[in-house]
Amino acid sequence: MKTSILLFFLIIFLTAGTGLSQNQSIKILYGGISHESNTFIPYMTKKEDFNQTRDIEENEITKTLNNYYKEKNVEFVFTLVARTGPYGVVTKEAYESFRDEILQGARSAGKLDGIMLQMHGALHAEGYEDAQLDFIRSLRAIVGNDIIISASFDLHGNMSKEFVSELNILTAFRTAPHVDASETIERAVDLLFQAIQKNQHPVIAHINIPVLIPGEKGITAVEPLKSLYEYLPAISKKEGLLDASIFVGMPWTDVYRAGMSVQVVAEDEEYLAQAQKEAQHLAEQIWAKRKELKFDVPTDDIDGAIRTAIEAPESTVFITDSGDNTTAGAAGDGTLVMEKLMELGVADAVVAGIVDPQAVAECEKVGVGGIINMEIGGKLDTVFSKPLHIKGKVMKISENGPALDTERKPAVVDVNGILLVLLNQRRSFTAPEDFAKVDIDPLKHKIVIVKLGYLFQGLRDIAPRTIMALTPGFANQTIENLHYNNVRRPVYPLDPEMSWNVEIW
Numbered sequence: 135m136k137t138s139i140l141l142f143f144l145i146i147f148l149t150a151g152t153g154l155s156q157n158q159s160i161k162i163l164y165g166g167i168s169h170e171s172n173t174f175i176p177y178m179t180k181k182e183d184f185n186q187t188r189d190i191e192e193n194e195i196t197k198t199l200n201n202y203y204k205e206k207n208v209e210f211v212f213t214l215v216a217r218t219g220p221y222g223v224v225t226k227e228a229y230e231s232f233r234d235e236i237l238q239g240a241r242s243a244g245k246l247d248g249i250m251l252q253m254h255g256a257l258h259a260e261g262y263e264d265a266q267l268d269f270i271r272s273l274r275a276i277v278g279n280d281i282i283i284s285a286s287f288d289l290h291g292n293m294s295k296e297f298v299s300e301l302n303i304l305t306a307f308r309t310a311p312h313v314d315a316s317e318t319i320e321r322a323v324d325l326l327f328q329a330i331q332k333n334q335h336p337v338i339a340h341i342n343i344p345v346l347i348p349g350e351k352g353i354t355a356v357e358p359l360k361s362l363y364e365y366l367p368a369i370s371k372k373e374g375l376l377d378a379s380i381f382v383g384m385p386w387t388d389v390y391r392a393g394m395s396v397q398v399v400a401e402d403e404e405y406l407a408q409a410q411k412e413a414q415h416l417a418e419q420i421w422a423k424r425k426e427l428k429f430d431v432p433t434d435d436i437d438g439a440i441r442t443a444i445e446a447p448e449s450t451v452f453i454t455d456s457g458d459n460t461t462a463g464a465a466g467d468g469t470l471v472m473e474k475l476m477e478l479g480v481a482d483a484v485v486a487g488i489v490d491p492q493a494v495a496e497c498e499k500v501g502v503g504g505i506i507n508m509e510i511g512g513k514l515d516t517v518f519s520k521p522l523h524i525k526g527k528v529m530k531i532s533e534n535g536p537a538l539d540t541e542r543k544p545a546v547v548d549v550n551g552i553l554l555v556l557l558n559q560r561r562s563f564t565a566p567e568d569f570a571k572v573d574i575d576p577l578k579h580k581i582v583i584v585k586l587g588y589l590f591q592g593l594r595d596i597a598p599r600t601i602m603a604l605t606p607g608f609a610n611q612t613i614e615n616l617h618y619n620n621v622r623r624p625v626y627p628l629d630p631e632m633s634w635n636v637e638i639w
């Protein structure tokens with residue numbers, strides 16, 4: 135009896151010494167600005183382009199988190215999560231209004247135990263060289279340096295040392311194509327929760343690696359990155375270390391910090407040297423293997439890609455119109471692929487899709503079965519594309535499409551056997567479900583062209599064969615041909631013969 139009482143007090147004593155007790159409530163501010171900004175496209179991403187969530191229950195991921203942590207006595211003070219698909223630089227007005235709203239949330243939240251930020255990492259805003267740095271510094275000015283800030287990222291983020299040094303915890307996706315968005319956010323929140331409970335004050339070792347590659351050369355299921363990403367969880371298990379990330383970066387954001395980077399989170403300052411050692415090890419391996427970072431599918435120009443597809447023994451060949459990849463911020467209204475299919479007389483293909491709200495309106499006007507005879511596309515991308523004249527029969531005006539939240543629904547037009555999906559918003563077909571929404575079974579057609587770089591996982595799983603067409607556009611895969619003004623130099627592969635030593639960076 136006596137021993138058990140002693141044990142009881144010993145447990146109480148130990149718990150008190152290691153941070154918060156189980157019943158003490160924890161208050162976490164939740165917010166974020168998530169955008170992948172392509173600086174090559176001459177259009178801006180405006181406030182109304184963002185999906186703005188102000189209620190934790192509105193989004194499945196945060197709703198699940200809320201329910202889970204409620205039981206652990208955590209109160210989330212949910213401010214704003216603003217996010218949208220990749221496109222041009224974010225307007226000053228949009229960035230400042232999102233930032234200020236989250237800052238206001240921090241000011242009025244009362245005493246906080248931690249902050250969770252849901253970010254992308256490749257945010258670039260008008261008038262801000264590093265908007266994320268401005269954001270985090272503004273937040274620190276309000277909450278101080280002692281509060282633990284954790285953040286989740288897309289691995290296509292471009293991270294600066296100054297920005298990372300303001301965070302305590304960060305973790306990024308470990309898959310590209312991405313299939314672990316919710317897991318990553320959950321990990322960031324769990325690390326934050328653990329740090330608060332255990333009274334840790336995590337710090338991050340960060341190294342920028344002078345390697346600039348398109349995401350298409352950074353597929354995580356393919357070597358050389360496969361083994362490196364698979365090794366990350368093992369780093370988190372080492373004594374004093376909490377997490378590790380590898381950023382592939384975003385090459386269509388012309389900023390100094392663009393490119394690859396690695397981070398290792400240490401639970402406290404005393405383990406920072408260990409974290410730096412691990413980060414250095416990762417950076418050295420990436421640098422040593424930089425020449426192995428290659429496309430994982432055959433590439434060709436659009437003519438070659440279509441000709442190969444026509445002659446292919448496979449019943450369906452997917453071709454990605456990589457220069458006009460909307461998931462990398464391009465316009466999505468390039469007409470080159472359609473023009474080439476027509477020129478080569480292809481009679482069985484799907485083009486999903488070309489953005490043109492006026493053409494969709496025309497389809498609505500003539501109705502299903504009607505004929506449209508007009509110029510389509512080439513209105514946003516007037517640099518690499520031009521409008522194309524088509525004549526075709528309206529096959530369907532869909533109730534739904536990859537353009538979900540819009541008034542005007544996608545239309546399918548048959549142009550001599552080519553099924554062209556006209557969209558009223560910049561969206562990509564990334565999964566079989568997107569095709570189902572417009573009643574198209576891609577596997578019933580010989581050639582399927584999508585506005586992507588790499589195929590997203592759902593399409594990778596079904597595609598019998600894929601060719602990446604190296605088309606012109608705002609997401610040009612041949613980055614050696616882009617006119618960069620701001621990226622760090624030297625950088626591989628723009629300066630292919632450069633040498634680099636991780637210690638001197």
Ligand SMILES: [Zn+2]
Nearest residue numbers: 288289290312
């Ligand atoms: Zn990404």
